Amino acid sequence: MADFNFELVSPERLLLSERVSEVVIPATEGEMTVMANHAPTMTTVKPGVVTVKAADGKVSRYVVFGGFADILPTGCTLLAESAVPVEEVDRTLIEKRIEAAKNELEGIAHGDEQRTRAETFLTELTQLNGILVAF
Template sequence: MADSFNFELVSPERLLVSGSVSSVVIPATEGEMTVMANHAPTMTTIKPGVATVTFADGKKDRYVVFGGFADILPTGCTLLAESAVHVDEIKSEDITRRIEATRAELEHASSDEHKFGIESYLAQLTTLQGTLLPA
């Protein structure tokens, strides 16, 4: 049996998860990463994607997160999401609305750097949409 550690998934609206887990796969900006007990201290930004939580009892759960960051310590991990929802609660309209708002923001980008950041976020949202809501 794998060692467990404390994990919390927090959004501005609510605490979604708080408990003992054996692993968490998080959509870090530089790629997915698996966090397990005794992980080296790390802080990373989060891109839009799915966080998969494996609880100490073996049960798995998935949450859609839209940005934020994760603070990882050997004894625990806290994922502070800009927005998060259980994967069963996500609606096609939610992602479509975010994509449309991001496209509108892209039209008003004032610099190449700002435009690049928005285009990257838009690509991440589009990938998430295709992953969760296949055609």
């Protein structure tokens, strides 16, 4: 199987930079699997879990809280708003983010486009919280 370069970057640090065989990204329009020679694509990323299969077969997972991915045939760079390895996830952090999203939602008028985005973000965080129970 062909390998490609993958980088996962957050504002705080470079979390991963290595040769991988496949990456599953929680793209806004649905999960997407990236492999070598993928068509050039740029996509936004919603809160979720990124699954990385290294060239040696080792699988690692990272929780991301939005961002975007730049995909080329030779590699993929995911610029996350925030990201941490699944093992380091603090459930209280996610619950605080959910509470903050609820509070933000209360202050936005009905029918406002910003409200729709906030509702979507809250739903995504709630789903992520449920997914992490499995890890």
